[in-house]
Every structure is written in structure tokens, then in C-alpha cells.
Amino acid sequence: MNRKRISTVPYVIWMALFVVIPLLLIVVYAFTTKDGGFSLENFSELGSYTAVFIRSIVLALTATVICLVIGYPVSYILARESASFQRISNMLIMLPMWINFLLRTYAWMSILENTGMINRFLGKIGVLALLGVDHIQLINTNGAVILGMVYNYLPFMILPIFSVIQRLDRSLIEAAQDLGATGFQVFTKVIFPLSLPGVLSGITMVFVPSISTFAISKLLGGGTSLLLGDLIEMQFLGGAKNPYLGSAISLIMMIMVMVCMLIMNRFGEGEEEAVML
Amino acid sequence: MSERLILLENINKYYGTQHILKDINLYVRDKEFVTLLGPSGCGKTTTLRLIGGFERPDTGNVYFNGKIINDVPPNKRSVNTVFQRYALFTHLNVFDNIAFGLRISGCPESEIPLKVREMLRLVNLKGYESRDVTSLSGGEQQRIAIARALVNHPKVLLLDEPLGALDLKLRKEMQRELKAIQQKVGITFVYVTHDQEEALTMSDTIVVMNKGRIQQIGTPVDVYNEPKNAFVADFIGESNIIDGTMPEDLLVKFSGRDFKCLDSGFEPNEPVDVVVRPEDITIVPYDKGQLRGEVTSVTFMGVHYDIRIKTDDYVWTVHSIRQAFPGENVGIYLHPDDIHIMHKSIPEPSDEEEEEDE
The missing domain is CATH 3.40.50.300 (P-loop containing nucleotide triphosphate hydrolases)
Known part of the structure; x- marks a missing residue:
């Protein structure tokens, strides 16, 4: 074995121990029953959780779309600002990510609670009395879960799009104008298509964590709207204690994510490679 | 057109x-x-x-x-x-x-x-x-x-x-x-x-x-x-550019002697730029030259030789198909046709504060 080969050994061992073997274990568990026999039972049981699958996909998709709708214009405007402004705003976008994820989500709880900041404020200014209610239900709703996802994952949408737009050659925009394109046409025919790699990687980076999250739905959804992440957690740690079923769900979710990414890559084919941050 | x-x-x-x-x-x-x-x-x-x-x-x-x-x-x-x-x-x-x-x-x-x-x-x-x-x-x-x-x-x-x-x-x-x-x-x-x-x-x-x-x-x-000034002469093609004066029409003085030329319409004794293209210079034997100097370098360029000739006050660039040798003493002959006289360009007042923009 030459030296180059030897130097890769630690990484190969690491990958095998912590990536390949756990993945294989999940596959094996997914096809095993409680008494240890091979079976497809776990998968047939999945049918009763269709609602959870659908809810997870819908909420994650909604959060992704909202992130895109907010994130794209932000990235676009940012990319045209001065370098010093860009540095400061990038810093501000990243800043919340330096604070613990749970802490950030707890903070939203105290804002959205029935006796939380928003409801107290609405009470003070008399809106609640006007409506004849003693609080507006904000927490423990799907809306709160989506809000949590958007808040936590928005930077993952902004940063890749920003970096693609920022690197766009200005002469391409001038070339489009030169060929007769109006400002709107320059955007739809040149800037947007060229920023697609950033958009695709942003979508992936928001959708994947959104579909598998469990903390956000637990804290902001109050367990009323069970998501895939919660379901898996329940099987391994919670009351249900059925790691075999949990593995089956994980496997299906992984396949779903992989299919999504394959579709994405097909979209991005021939484009510049997606920018990962 | x-x-x-x-x-x-x-x-x-x-x-x-x-x-x-x-x-x-x-x-x-x-x-x-x-x-x-x-x-x-x-x-x-x-x-x-x-x-x-x-x-x-x-x-x-x-x-x-x-x-x-x-x-x-x-x-x-x-x-x-x-x-x-x-x-x-x-x-x-x-x-x-x-x-x-x-x-x-x-x-x-x-x-x-x-x-x-x-x-x-x-x-x-x-x-x-x-x-x-x-x-x-x-x-x-x-x-x-x-x-x-x-x-x-x-x-x-x-x-x-x-x-x-x-x-x-x-x-x-x-x-x-x-x-x-x-x-x-x-x-x-x-x-x-x-x-x-x-x-x-x-x-x-x-x-x-x-x-x-x-x-x-x-x-x-x-x-x-017919370059209009020394900049154009220098930028387009190669040129020898020497300081001179015009004592009278059709006569220019540089390098300490008078040369016949075809230009007129200058003020008496007006300082001018004298421009000579390297390919217009004829190398002649030392004692037959209007100007005399020593060859300092010779570079083969394919079609011609690029020859530098050092006279008392200027290093001339000459393009010639005839080879010369470093250290050789040679004369330079300039035909009146090949001497171009140009008004000194007025220096730009803001030249120093300008930077290149590209």
C-alpha cells in the first residue's frame, strides 16, 4: 500500500463505524420483528401513519416555500449592496445560529403562549376584549410549527442563494439589456435561471431538516400535530418503544429525502454545482 | 459612407x-x-x-x-x-x-x-x-x-x-x-x-x-x-522622438546640427518633437553619416534586425535588413522625407493626480 492509501485509513474506519454500519443496522431493524425474525410487518404497519407522513411533508414544504419567498428577495437585494453592508448583514443572519437551537425555540414559546408576549400585548391594547376572547391560540398550532421551521432554517436558504447571485458576472446583465431585455426580463431570463443552483441547494438545506425535525413540533406544536421526527423519537425513546417500526419509518423518510434530492439534481443538471455552505 | x-x-x-x-x-x-x-x-x-x-x-x-x-x-x-x-x-x-x-x-x-x-x-x-x-x-x-x-x-x-x-x-x-x-x-x-x-x-x-x-x-x-503628435507617433508603431527647434521653414535643428525637412508653418525657433520611424533610417559608413554613433545592441526580429545606435545625445532605434554588430561605429542618414516635425503636446495640467481606471 502506498502512503496516500494509508492516510485514508482512519477516515475509512470512521465512515464505516459511524455512517455505514448504523445505516445498515437501520435497514436490518426495519425488516425485523420484535422476536427477531425477518418480516415486512413494520412496513405494513406504516399505513396507519399516513396522516403523519402527509402532515410532515406539507408542513416542511410550506416552510420551504415561505423560506424561499422571504429568502430570495433578501439575497437578491443583499447581493447588490456594498461589501461592508453585506458583511454586517451576513453576520446578523448568522448570529441567531450561534445561540442554542432549543433556547431559540423556547424563546418563541414564551412569545406565542396563551399568556405570552403577543397575547399580553393584544390584551393591553384592547384587541382581545374587542374580539371578545381571552386569548388568541398561537402556540400548539401548525402555524407555530411552520414559524419555528422558517425562523430556524431561513439562513440556510439565504446564504447559498446570496453567494450565487453575488458571484454573477455583471456583464451578463448588461448583455441581456443590450439584447433588448427589460429589467423584468433580465431577471426572469438571466438572473433567476443562473441563481437556480443556489435556490436548489437552499431548498434542500431547508426541506431536509424541516421534514425530520421533532423538537420544533414538540415545543411549538405541543404534540398536537405529530410529525415524522416525533414519531421516530417515540419509537426509540418515548412510550411506544418499538425501534423496529422506528427504523422502518426512518428508512422510508431517508428514501423520500433521497428521491427529493435526485429530482433536485436532475433540475440542476448542467448547471454550476450547487453551492454548499 | x-x-x-x-x-x-x-x-x-x-x-x-x-x-x-x-x-x-x-x-x-x-x-x-x-x-x-x-x-x-x-x-x-x-x-x-x-x-x-x-x-x-x-x-x-x-x-x-x-x-x-x-x-x-x-x-x-x-x-x-x-x-x-x-x-x-x-x-x-x-x-x-x-x-x-x-x-x-x-x-x-x-x-x-x-x-x-x-x-x-x-x-x-x-x-x-x-x-x-x-x-x-x-x-x-x-x-x-x-x-x-x-x-x-x-x-x-x-x-x-x-x-x-x-x-x-x-x-x-x-x-x-x-x-x-x-x-x-x-x-x-x-x-x-x-x-x-x-x-x-x-x-x-x-x-x-x-x-x-x-x-x-x-x-x-x-x-x-502623419501622426499628429509624439504620443500618436510613439503609440502607433515604434518611433524615435527627439527634442528639436525650427529655425525656419523646411529646416529643423536637433542633435547639434541642421536637417532639411518638408515641414513648415512653425514659429521661428519653436521647440518641436522630431519623429523618425525606425524603418526610415539608413545606416551608412561612419564618415558619411549626418549623425555618428556606436551600435550597442542587435536583435534579430525575423524580417529585420532591431538595432540600437548610441549617438552623443540619443539612442536611436533602427530597423534594417542589413545586419550590424555591437561595437561597430556607424553613421546615420536621414532623408528629409522621413523627418516628421510635431508641435510639442501641451502637457495636461491634471496629469499627476490621474490614475488608470482599468
Whole structure:
């Protein structure tokens, strides 16, 4: 074995121990029953959780779309600002990510609670009395879960799009104008298509964590709207204690994510490679 | 060739405190090949961008077909540009790149393939329709950029150093091809370059610029043979430039002696720049020379030898097909025909504070 080969050994061992073997274990568990026999039972049981699958996909998709709708214009405007402004705003976008994820989500709880900041404020200014209610239900709703996802994952949408737009050659925009394109046409025919790699990687980076999250739905959804992440957690740690079923769900979710990414890559084919941050 | 298609009138342009263009007056006739020539930072690209609509003049007017177009945006002008680094759309293939302008202008989809094919034939890239632009060589990308601009049948094609990124052989080939394309499509070309040879070979008219000012406008032959000042003489081709004075008409004094020349109309004893082209100097035996010196270096250049001859007060550059040897004592003979007298150029007052903008 030459030296180059030897130097890769630690990484190969690491990958095998912590990536390949756990993945294989999940596959094996997914096809095993409680008494240890091979079976497809776990998968047939999945049918009763269709609602959870659908809810997870819908909420994650909604959060992704909202992130895109907010994130794209932000990235676009940012990319045209001065370098010093860009540095400061990038810093501000990243800043919340330096604070613990749970802490950030707890903070939203105290804002959205029935006796939380928003409801107290609405009470003070008399809106609640006007409506004849003693609080507006904000927490423990799907809306709160989506809000949590958007808040936590928005930077993952902004940063890749920003970096693609920022690197766009200005002469391409001038070339489009030169060929007769109006400002709107320059955007739809040149800037947007060229920023697609950033958009695709942003979508992936928001959708994947959104579909598998469990903390956000637990804290902001109050367990009323069970998501895939919660379901898996329940099987391994919670009351249900059925790691075999949990593995089956994980496997299906992984396949779903992989299919999504394959579709994405097909979209991005021939484009510049997606920018990962 | 008589109609003034583009007219720039008293144009001044500033970037912040930098004075980029100074009193530019220039016209371009229909179907003419005009080259803006100058060193980097001379304002030639800015002048082109004014015509393209990417810059506004701070003072003065840009006319197109007799109408002021200062405020007309680039997408409303009937000029198209070939950009320095081609600026091809990497998300589109060759066909869609060329069809871009046609689709914007609402050309019926059924006519587009024919027009694209015609353009590809014009630039010698038949059958390239479905190629990915990023897979093309520099020269091919260049041709696509030209096709993309020409397919819209602009009145004027603006070219910003289009051959700058190509190697020498390809550049020469493209020079000939560009000239042929211009003659075939019969439209006006405004061409920006810092390469004097490129300007001489392709242009009908050369506009020599330096430090934001036009130095000379003329045909290639005029600009080469009758440069208006020492800058033009030095920038276009090589030149020996010596300080001298004009005691009287047809007589110039430099290097401590009088020479006959063909120039007149100077003030008595006016200080002048004396310009002699290296190829116009004849090397003669030492005792027969008007000037005498020693050969300091000889470089073989292919067609000729580049010879440096040191006299008492100047090192002359001489191009000769006759070889000389370093250390040899030789004489220099200058024919009155080959001595060009130029007014001293008035130094720019703001020269020192200016920086190159490119």
C-alpha cells in the first residue's frame, strides 16, 4: 500500500463505524420483528401513519416555500449592496445560529403562549376584549410549527442563494439589456435561471431538516400535530418503544429525502454545482 | 459612407473626481469600421459604453441618427455589443444564446431556427446549435458572442477588445474574419482595442485616445504616416522622438546640427518633437553619416534586425535588413522625407493626480 492509501485509513474506519454500519443496522431493524425474525410487518404497519407522513411533508414544504419567498428577495437585494453592508448583514443572519437551537425555540414559546408576549400585548391594547376572547391560540398550532421551521432554517436558504447571485458576472446583465431585455426580463431570463443552483441547494438545506425535525413540533406544536421526527423519537425513546417500526419509518423518510434530492439534481443538471455552505 | 450615424458632441465624463473623458467630439459614419485605440485607462471603453447606453455623459450629447439618445436605456437602442469576456449565458446552449435577442423582440418562434443557422454559418460554426457554451474554446465563444449580437440586425455593432483573450495566431485569423463579416453584413462596427496592429489592419478610421482625450482621428495610413503628435507617433508603431527647434521653414535643428525637412508653418525657433520611424533610417559608413554613433545592441526580429545606435545625445532605434554588430561605429542618414516635425503636446495640467481606471 502506498502512503496516500494509508492516510485514508482512519477516515475509512470512521465512515464505516459511524455512517455505514448504523445505516445498515437501520435497514436490518426495519425488516425485523420484535422476536427477531425477518418480516415486512413494520412496513405494513406504516399505513396507519399516513396522516403523519402527509402532515410532515406539507408542513416542511410550506416552510420551504415561505423560506424561499422571504429568502430570495433578501439575497437578491443583499447581493447588490456594498461589501461592508453585506458583511454586517451576513453576520446578523448568522448570529441567531450561534445561540442554542432549543433556547431559540423556547424563546418563541414564551412569545406565542396563551399568556405570552403577543397575547399580553393584544390584551393591553384592547384587541382581545374587542374580539371578545381571552386569548388568541398561537402556540400548539401548525402555524407555530411552520414559524419555528422558517425562523430556524431561513439562513440556510439565504446564504447559498446570496453567494450565487453575488458571484454573477455583471456583464451578463448588461448583455441581456443590450439584447433588448427589460429589467423584468433580465431577471426572469438571466438572473433567476443562473441563481437556480443556489435556490436548489437552499431548498434542500431547508426541506431536509424541516421534514425530520421533532423538537420544533414538540415545543411549538405541543404534540398536537405529530410529525415524522416525533414519531421516530417515540419509537426509540418515548412510550411506544418499538425501534423496529422506528427504523422502518426512518428508512422510508431517508428514501423520500433521497428521491427529493435526485429530482433536485436532475433540475440542476448542467448547471454550476450547487453551492454548499 | 457619408451619413453620420453616431455623433458624440462635447462629451465629458467623471467617475467621482476622476475626469475620464475630456471634450470628446467624434462621429461615426454608416457602414464604417471605426477603432478606438489607446492604452488602458484612456477612456476608449467608456466611450463605447456611452454609445451602448451603459453610461451617461455628464456633459454633452450622444446622437444616433440625428436624435439625442443620452437617456435611452441599452435595451431600447439599435446597437448590440460584443463584450470583452463574451458574457455568454451559461444556462443556455448555443442556439438559445443566439436566439435570446430574437425571442425578446418577439420574433415568431418558427423563424428563429433559420436565422440562428444563418448566423452560425456566418461565423463558421455550422452545426453547433445544441452545444453547451461552457464547452467551447475561447475563439468559438467569441464567434457565438458575435452571432448573438448580429442576429438582431443592429445598425451598429460595438466590440470591446473582443480578441484580447485569444492567442496570437487565432487573433490574426479572427481579425481577418471580423473584417470579412463586417463587409458581408454591411453594418457599422465600433471596435475598441489597445493593439495598434489590430487597429491598423481592420479599420476604416482610427481614433487614437490618451488620458480621456482624442489625440488623432484618421485613416490607418494617415495615423501611421502623419501622426499628429509624439504620443500618436510613439503609440502607433515604434518611433524615435527627439527634442528639436525650427529655425525656419523646411529646416529643423536637433542633435547639434541642421536637417532639411518638408515641414513648415512653425514659429521661428519653436521647440518641436522630431519623429523618425525606425524603418526610415539608413545606416551608412561612419564618415558619411549626418549623425555618428556606436551600435550597442542587435536583435534579430525575423524580417529585420532591431538595432540600437548610441549617438552623443540619443539612442536611436533602427530597423534594417542589413545586419550590424555591437561595437561597430556607424553613421546615420536621414532623408528629409522621413523627418516628421510635431508641435510639442501641451502637457495636461491634471496629469499627476490621474490614475488608470482599468
